[in-house]
Amino acid sequence: MRLGAGALRGAALLTGLCGYGVSMAMMVRAGLGLDPWDVFHQGLALRTGMSIGAASAVVGVAVLLAWIPLRNRPGIGTVANVIVIAVTVDAALWILPAPETLPVRIALMTSAVVLNAFSTVLYIGAGLGPGPRDGLMTGLVVRTGRSVRLVRTTIEVAVLTVGWLLGGTVGVGTVVYAFGIGPLVQLFVRLTPRRLLAASGWAPVDTAQRGTGEPAALPAGSVSPADEADTGCLR
Numbered sequence: 560m561r562l563g564a565g566a567l568r569g570a571a572l573l574t575g576l577c578g579y580g581v582s583m584a585m586m587v588r589a590g591l592g593l594d595p596w597d598v599f600h601q602g603l604a605l606r607t608g609m610s611i612g613a614a615s616a617v618v619g620v621a622v623l624l625a626w627i628p629l630r631n632r633p634g635i636g637t638v639a640n641v642i643v644i645a646v647t648v649d650a651a652l653w654i655l656p657a658p659e660t661l662p663v664r665i666a667l668m669t670s671a672v673v674l675n676a677f678s679t680v681l682y683i684g685a686g687l688g689p690g691p692r693d694g695l696m697t698g699l700v701v702r703t704g705r706s707v708r709l710v711r712t713t714i715e716v717a718v719l720t721v722g723w724l725l726g727g728t729v730g731v732g733t734v735v736y737a738f739g740i741g742p743l744v745q746l747f748v749r750l751t752p753r754r755l756l757a758a759s760g761w762a763p764v765d766t767a768q769r770g771t772g773e774p775a776a777l778p779a780g781s782v783s784p785a786d787e788a789d790t791g792c793l794r
Contacts, residue, residue, distance in 0.1 A: 568685045568686065569687070571681045571682070571684055571685040572635075572636050572681070572682060572685035572687050573639070573643060574678075574681050575678045575679065575680070575681030575682030575683075575684070575685065576639060576643040576644050576647065576678070576682055577647045577678075578674055578675075578677065578678030578681065579644055579647075579675060579678040579679070579682060579794070580612075580643065580644040580645075580646070580647025580648040580650075580651060581647060581648070581651045581674065581678075582671045582672070582674040582675035582678060583611070583615075583644070583648045583651075583671075584647075584648050584649075584651030584652045584655055585651070585655065585668070585670060585671035585674065586668060586671045586672075586675075586732055586736075587601065587611065587648075587652060587728075588652070588655045588656070588657050588658065588667060589658070589664045589665070589667040589668035589671065589732060590657070590664060590728060590730075591664055591665070591668045591728075591730045591731050591732035591735075592668075592728055592729050592730030592731055592732030592733035592734070592735075592736075593727065593728055593729075593732060593733060593736075594733065594736045594737070595715040595716075595718050595719035595722065595733070596618075596692060596715070596718055596722075596794065597611075597722075597727070598718070598719050598722035598723060598727035598728060598733065599618065599718040599719070599721055599722030599725070599727060600615045600618060600727075601614070601722065601726075601727040601728060602721070602722040602723065602724070602725025602726045602727035603617070603618065603722070603725060605725060605726045605727070606725050606726065610649045610652075611648055611649065611652065612644070612645040612646060612647075612648045612649030612650075612652075613645060613649070615641075615644060615645050615648060616641050616642070616644075616645035618691075619640065619641035619644075619645070619690075619691045619692075619794075620641060620691075622691040622692055622694075622695050623641070623691045623694075625695055626695070626698060629694070629695070629698030629699065629701070629702060630698070631689075631694040631697070633688055633689075633691075633694070634687050635687050635688055636682070636685060636686075636687030636688035636689070636690070637688040637689060637690060637691060637694065639687075640682075640688075640690040640691065640794060641691060644794065668732045668735065669735070672735060672736055672739050672740060673743060675740060676739075676740055676743030676744045676746075676747055677743075677747050679740070679744050680744060680747040680748055680751065684751075690794035691794070692714075692794050693794065695714070696710055696714060699714075719733075
């Protein structure tokens, strides 16, 4: 019995979001630094007594409220993003032990970045709605007329600074994530069979990279996969 396109997209979404949550937990357990948003989530968790998953969900809901003046429209993937990642990261933190030796911590961090990139490809490929932070970025781009890079950099510097002041972990892992996530996402996209790309949320970037035409239009509030592959995923 063959699964329909909707079922496959749903499976890709859930697998990607679960993988994303596990990769977050791996970065936390490695203790070598987190990506900017997770530095903020960790700092908030430390200050409030919430779990990192709960902090991620609270921030996700707060960011969604910022969509209202930006007139963004959430999809099922947007709601799933908030819930699934929060539950998965807490479950993975409960299961994963904290490594004691530096080589194991480095290996865990490296594996986390790779898993994060692969999960990003699955999640965006499902094409079922942007994450809360993606929508904030693209909404601000539309409203301000500024570039994706400028808006994203401003947001990430702000949340990284606040997260660090709250006690979140900033380190070599933060740098590795910043410079490694984009190339890894692009690599996984290139390794994906074209027939799958054509039916996924990555179709616009596949078209653009192969020179077969102009990138397709995206729904309001979503982010171009080309921008995601170039700068990493915000969620």
